[in-house]
Amino acid sequence: AQKITQTQPGMFVQEKEAVTLDCTYDTSDPSYGLFWYKQPSSGEMIFLIYQGSYDQQNATEGRYSLNFQKARKSANLVISASQLGDSAMYFCAMRGFQKLVFGTGTRLLVSP
Amino acid sequence: DSGVTQTPKHLITATGQRVTLRCSPRSGDLSVYWYQQSLDQGLQFLIQYYNGEERAKGNILERFSAQQFPDLHSELNLSSLELGDSALYFCASSATGRDTEAFFGQGTRLTVV
Numbered sequence: 001a002q003k004i005t006q007t008q009p010g011m012f013v014q015e016k017e018a019v020t021l022d023c024t025y026d027t028s029d030p031s032y033g034l035f036w037y038k039q040p041s042s043g044e045m046i047f048l049i050y051q052g053s054y055d056q057q058n059a060t061e062g063r064y065s066l067n068f069q070k071a072r073k074s075a076n077l078v079i080s081a082s083q084l085g086d087s088a089m090y091f092c093a094m095r096g097f098q099k100l101v102f103g104t105g106t107r108l109l110v111s112p
Numbered sequence: 113d114s115g116v117t118q119t120p121k122h123l124i125t126a127t128g129q130r131v132t133l134r135c136s137p138r139s140g141d142l143s144v145y146w147y148q149q150s151l152d153q154g155l156q157f158l159i160q161y162y163n164g165e166e167r168a169k170g171n172i173l174e175r176f177s178a179q180q181f182p183d184l185h186s187e188l189n190l191s192s193l194e195l196g197d198s199a200l201y202f203c204a205s206s207a208t209g210r211d212t213e214a215f216f217g218q219g220t221r222l223t224v225v
Contacts, residue, residue: 035214037216042218043200043218043219043221044114044216044217044218044219045202045204045216045219046114046216047114047213047214047215047216050213091155095214099145099157099160099168099170100145100147100157100204100214101157102154102155104154105154
């Protein structure tokens with residue numbers, strides 16, 4: 001079975017600084033996908049970034065990058081140059097068999 | 113805007129009642145997923161449909177059922193509602209179910225009183 005662990009319930013960062021949100025995973029599947037989603041207070045789930053297990057390079061999408069360390073089974077999200085609008089819950093997820101398995105989330109608060 | 117449409121956005125109903133949540137996937141997406149997000153259980157996968165057929169089942173109660181219609185929209189039916197069913201219910205869609213992206217709707221917030 002797949003499992004996602006997010007050990008940081010909350011993180012604080014100042015505007016314009018970078019922040020890393022931790023995610024470790026466990027799976028016996030040789031092929032898998034890792035996702036990060038953002039959930040602002042309004043409730044919607046916003047897709048941020050995807051990393052495939054066979055991808056050679058770390059995924060990047062604008063200010064978001066995924067620090068994928070396969071041997072350590074970690075897929076940390078790095079947000080560069082934080083903005084006030086980045087304040088939200090962030091969920092790491094893994095695509096298991098036909099479904100996404102989510103971690104418990106990290107609440108990020110960006111201060112001016 | 114993810115392109116996935118869920119209705120209604122909010123729903124308040126009494127215990128014992130039955131409700132239907134509706135989801136229209138992104139244009140061209142064949143796969144639809146339903147998730148439940150509650151404070152104590154986090155995000156839980158309920159069920160997946162692919163092109164009208166059930167593909168995978170998660171922690172879905174027997175009181176809950178779903179279907180995907182020929183036009184690919186999906187409905188989640190919740191019956192004999194209990195207070196503990198109060199949650200945010202998400203629908204997500206992807207092209208095939210093994211994609212690099214899965215897009216979520218805005219969710220339906222169900223409150224059972």
